[in-house]
Amino acid sequence: MENKVVVITGGSSGAGEALAYKFSKEGFNIVIGGTNTERLKKVKSKIESIGTKCKFLVHDISNQKDVKKMVDLTIKSFGRLDVLICNAGISYRSVFEHINLDVFEKLFKINFFGSIYSVKYSIPYLIKSKGSIIAISSLNGFIATPTRSAYVSSKHAMQGFFDSIRLELKNKGVHVMVASPGYFESNFRKNTLKSDGNKEGSSSRDEKGMMSTEVLADKIFMGYKSKNRDLIFTFRGKLAHLIKNWFPKLADRLSYNEILNERESLLKDY
Template identity: 35%
Template sequence: MEEMQGKVALITGASSGIGRATALKFASEGASVALVARRAEKLAEVVEMIEAQGGQAKAIAADVTQPAEIERVVRETVEAFGGIDVLVNAAGIIASGTIETTSLEAWDRMMDVNLRGPFYLIQCAMPYLIERKGNVVNVSSVTGLRAFPGILAYCVSKAALDQLTHCVALEVADKGVRVNAVNPGVVVTNLHRAGGMTEQEYAAFLEHSKTTHPLGRVGRPEEVAELIFFLASPKAGWITGVSCPIDGGRSQTCAR
């Protein structure tokens, strides 16, 4: 039986990577999905895939750094599907930079996308989540759990997202809303290339990452989507306030 039949999932970063895989997973389990990303043409492709399988999906092109657009995302989701049962914050960016090289502009951009956006989206969606006793899953990172040099702003943004997850989980537990995070290691997505890596650099990075993850390989978006789905499902009904590594064991090793 489809576990999310009749439920509504709002998923950011849904045009690619983990967000896209999550949207496809939720739709395959019967959920109506509102898909959010900046690239309308990429969202349309995901909607087409979902509808071809008999699912329901709505594309909402929006920038999660803009409060008015976040408000519109929530409004359009509720207008289309009647409420919100699950919020998945999967939108994110990465960039290289140290304490000596990170500009204020780069710092602010990282926090706007990776922290401020999820904060305000959770805040705007919360009345609907309370109404349906729903839940939130934030896509954090192994860098939220362990320090890594050279990606300072990214690490801090993800550590803060984890703490946001934990605090909000306690604040809304008595209202029946659960809030959790997943913390992936290196997963094959467009994240690092969008952050400035060339194809050659990315290929070398993936090869090196086989040595930094104890299981000897990098992850797939679909693997992370399965964990997100589990945490959002009734099977995880007694789980809240956790940051759950899905990283091939990397969080149990020293950063290298």
């Protein structure tokens, strides 16, 4: 039987990399995108050692033409597309008063428009395969945190977009799942942008004890197989969802204190 094909944006690192290995172990051929050629090559060779095929594309997910190239490469190489995972994302830590609007816009183009373009170019093939779209959102898709307004609004926008297209695609047989992880171990916080647009370079949190990307990828794969609508991973995450919906003022207080207590919190002097 022909192998199924998954496209993973941001497949060079963190969650995207772990998802690439997981789907490969489950027999999928893989297409990954990212900006770091060396890391993409490394992931490709590990996938090939697992035993399935991998194509990669060095591109900018915030560029429409680059995203079309990713889907074109997929169809040219494998002739089908079964699962699209919109995973590429960055964060930006700044109080809004000090925000650089160009950086805010850059983040939105990567996190939100990167997902929109990926879905737009993939839709005909996903309808044909009656496939799945998996959005890697965040607890910030429904819970606000201070000093992360760009990130939070991009993930809220993703939530609204994927909830809308789920309704449209229902009768076409395409499954849409929004995965909303809490903190997990990756380079994400090191890559988070500062007010001036440079990377933080170190994590604002203690990464020990966070969920590993391997566990995360296993759970996402299970959610995909069960055709889940949403995926909130931990008891803490589920509790946060409940508190946000039923006790929003308490959610505000908890969220404020969480950020106030992180390393070099920007709230301390604000």
